[in-house]
Amino acid sequence: MSAAKIAPPPIDVGDAEPTLYVARLEPYRSLDERGFLIVMLVVAAISFVCGTTFLLMGAWPVFGVFGLDVLAIWWAFRMNFRSARAREEITVTPSLITVLKVDPAGRAAEARMNPLWTRLDKESIEDYGLQRLMLRSRGDGVEVGGFLHTAQREELADGLGSALSTAKRGVVRSAL
Structure with missing residues (x-):
């Protein structure tokens, strides 16, 4: 599994939207x-x-x-x-959350959500930690990081939670 990676701090490049969070998740395989x-x-x-x-x-x-x-x-x-060919790609910008899921056969499914209307639902079991992570928007939900280990799922939850709160708070864009 490629660990969830937080994008560098937002850089204003004209009208382009800054990226708040990017994660490419792949199942871990110890044998090459x-x-x-x-x-x-x-x-x-x-x-x-x-x-x-x-x-x-x-x-x-x-x-x-x-x-x-x-x-x-x-x-x-x-x-x-x-x-192991399955993967998930999650991108959060101030106006859009994109979740691209690719199954082992290569079929892709994409979910798009507005971060202002999206919440992060966590299902935890006290003895086992974070078991399920869902992005929910207007009644629809997308599970993310289902194949991750508990610690990696918690890291993903922290990154997504931070990006969602930044998007809801608003991104300050400076005019140079």
Whole structure:
């Protein structure tokens, strides 16, 4: 997961709106493609050695079962890597909140909200921390950071809360 990043302080560039907050969220995966290859080679080697041992003892069907195990592990990792393609992009400006959600298949859904009418709802469980984070505007809600760890979700909540309060308070634009 790319940690939520707060945009630099707003800079007035003519009529362009300052960005109050930007976050690009991605699910964390500890195993990269190289690590996956190493794990699969080790699993395949162990399965081949064990399967060959059973084959030499006369239990030839076990050799195929070890092959199916390797195939099942490979498939599970592939599905895990596929789900890692999901992401969320959140941008807050003084007049617009944009939440872009991209699912693992690449389908995108975008929600746009006015920050003046948007509130941040937090669902917490005392023993487990922040469990759910929703941006609600005029009855519609969008869950954000659903795949994040609790501490990362709290960091996102702090950043979004700060950006929302800044947008509601109003951004001072200086005329040079």
